[in-house]
Amino acid sequence: MIRVRFAPSPTGYLHIGGVRTALFNYLYAKNQGGAFLVRIEDTDRERSTLEFENEIIEALQWLGLQSDEAIIRQSERLERYREVAAALVTQGAAYEEIKDGKTALRMKMPHKKASFFDLVHGEVTFDTSLFDDLVIIKSDGFPTYHFACVIDDHDMQVSHVIRGDDHLSNTPRHLMIYETLGWKAPKYAHLPLILGHDGSPLSKRHGAVSLTHYRKEGYLPGAFLNYLALLGWGTDGNQEFYTLEQLVKKFSLKKITKSNARFDGDKCAWLNGQHLKKLSDEDYIRQMSEFWKDEKGKFSDVTWRKLLLLYKDRVKTLKSLADEAGYCFAPLDQYDMAIHQTLLSNYPRLKEFLAYWVEKAQVLENFEHDTQIEQLTRDAAGHFGVQAKEFIHPLRFAIAGKTVSPGLFELMSVLGKTECLGRLRGFLALNPQIL
RNA sequence: GGCGCUAUCGUCUAGCCUGAUCUAGGACGCUGCCCUCUCAAGGCAGAAACACGGGUUUAAAUCCCGUUAGCGCUACCA
Numbered sequence: 001m002i003r004v005r006f007a008p009s010p011t012g013y014l015h016i017g018g019v020r021t022a023l024f025n026y027l028y029a030k031n032q033g034g035a036f037l038v039r040i041e042d043t044d045r046e047r048s049t050l051e052f053e054n055e056i057i058e059a060l061q062w063l064g065l066q067s068d069e070a071i072i073r074q075s076e077r078l079e080r081y082r083e084v085a086a087a088l089v090t091q092g093a094a095y096e097e098i099k100d101g102k103t104a105l106r107m108k109m110p111h112k113k114a115s116f117f118d119l120v121h122g123e124v125t126f127d128t129s130l131f132d133d134l135v136i137i138k139s140d141g142f143p144t145y146h147f148a149c150v151i152d153d154h155d156m157q158v159s160h161v162i163r164g165d166d167h168l169s170n171t172p173r174h175l176m177i178y179e180t181l182g183w184k185a186p187k188y189a190h191l192p193l194i195l196g197h198d199g200s201p202l203s204k205r206h207g208a209v210s211l212t213h214y215r216k217e218g219y220l221p222g223a224f225l226n227y228l229a230l231l232g233w234g235t236d237g238n239q240e241f242y243t244l245e246q247l248v249k250k251f252s253l254k255k256i257t258k259s260n261a262r263f264d265g266d267k268c269a270w271l272n273g274q275h276l277k278k279l280s281d282e283d284y285i286r287q288m289s290e291f292w293k294d295e296k297g298k299f300s301d302v303t304w305r306k307l308l309l310l311y312k313d314r315v316k317t318l319k320s321l322a323d324e325a326g327y328c329f330a331p332l333d334q335y336d337m338a339i340h341q342t343l344l345s346n347y348p349r350l351k352e353f354l355a356y357w358v359e360k361a362q363v364l365e366n367f368e369h370d371t372q373i374e375q376l377t378r379d380a381a382g383h384f385g386v387q388a389k390e391f392i393h394p395l396r397f398a399i400a401g402k403t404v405s406p407g408l409f410e411l412m413s414v415l416g417k418t419e420c421l422g423r424l425r426g427f428l429a430l431n432p433q434i435l
Numbered sequence: 436g437g438c439g440c441u442a443u444c445g446u447c448u449a450g451c452c453u454g455a456u457c458u459a460g461g462a463c464g465c466u467g468c469c470c471u472c473u474c475a476a477g478g479c480a481g482a483a484a485c486a487c488g489g490g491u492u493u494a495a496a497u498c499c500c501g502u503u504a505g506c507g508c509u510a511c512c513a
Contacts, residue, residue, distance in 0.1 A: 126439070209470040235449080237449090313477090
């Protein structure tokens with residue numbers, strides 16, 4: 001039975017590297033029909049908090065990477081660690097060290113060439129005579145990471161330890177603990193690390209390192225996981241878009257890369273856009289509506305739906321809807337005069353056109369049919385003997401305050417007759433000396 | 436410093452194990468074109484890499500050695 005675990009330490013928010021480690025553990029477990037477990041390593045009493053722990057567990061839930069068994073906390077297993085440590089002292093493999101009146105326990109480090117076969121790196125050898133005797137119980141009575149980790153993995157019957165490369169050099173130490181305890185060590189797979197865009201270790205300096213950030217930006221869990229899977233893992237084919245289920249099916253430790261990878265925000269955003277696009281209209285609308293609860297209330301269900309669909313191919317994150325469609329949510333308070341001027345020089349008869357258009361459009365009962373508005377606009381252009389775009393571009397600017405938007409007529413039908421004519425009249429009333 | 440890991444386009448990667456099929460494939464980003472009411476989306480095209488130096492071999496991105504660089508460990512942090 002394959003059993004793996006993700007063992008975060010609640011000394012901070014779940015970060016990108018942690019998510020990737022959790023993901024690969026999950027993928028391997030599910031691919032092999034095994035179990036994925038979660039263990040909270042809260043042996044650092046100074047830095048561990050319940051708040052971080054809850055946040056991490058909640059984040060894993062959001063990602064869909066749930067533990068198959070009850071979550072284990074190291075702080076609840078102190079008895080066990082002390083018991084094993086005491087046995088080691090009794091057998092003479094560990095000893096007390098008193099410093100500043102505080103007592104800690106150290107395990108004698110066996111001196112030998114320690115080799116193990118890493119599932120990612122292959123054969124790795126260390127000379128353990130270079131290591132100090134390992135502190136196993138700190139003077140505060142808590143076990144050190146190394147000691148607790150080994151005992152838990154053994155007690156939880158973990159078959160494969162899949163963790164970051166930063167633990168590669170720790171592995172021989174762990175192996176020596178297993179050896180003096182007379183326990184069988186699990187198999188190891190050390191994952192390459194995720195670095196910042198500049199190739200340096202991921203840190204706050206890089207800005208977005210916590211998963212929370214990506215949640216708030218409106219990333220889909222599946223898309224984020226998909227991107228992370230692509231870092232340090234490749235397939236023979238050219239497929240890059242994967243759902244979690246597809247990743248589970250295709251995952252293999254053999255395809256894990258040996259070298260560190262840099263996090264590329266652009267590609268991550270692109271993939272999220274791809275996932276958004278692949279969502280069914282219903283799912284997309286549900287996600288957006290949940291994210292934009294407040295804005296939703298400003299529109300009828302039918303209009304809201306129409307609005308969202310207009311931007312489905314244009315948004316990369318749920319949050320970016322605001323960048324694309326901000327003008328739908330709030331009235332325009334001002335226009336960019338530079339663009340205004342450019343438009344004016346391109347279309348000198350702009351005011352005349354718009355006034356004519358308003359005159360024609362106000363006769364329409366409503367703006368519900370974009371084909372109707374389009375026909376009206378093209379007729380108007382024909383009336384002046386100019387191309388339709390000479391009407392469309394100024395109209396777009398007056399309506400959206402931007403030179404970029406989805407199809408103008410669809411946009412107008414979403415905004416509605418009253419709002420559109422209101423904006424146009426406001427625009428025409430602006431800067432009479434320029435117009 | 437010591438020990439360990441790693442090294443293909445700017446970035447993520449395929450190829451490396453089992454040398455010849457690699458004038459090195461895909462993706463993001465970038466540039467151009469098409470579509471077109473603008474922008475996106477989509478389609479097409481393009482620029483862009485085997486870190487360096489030795490060696491083995493008829494033949495090396497692929498195997499070996501060294502150099503360099505990056506990263507990790509070297510805590511009573513995990």
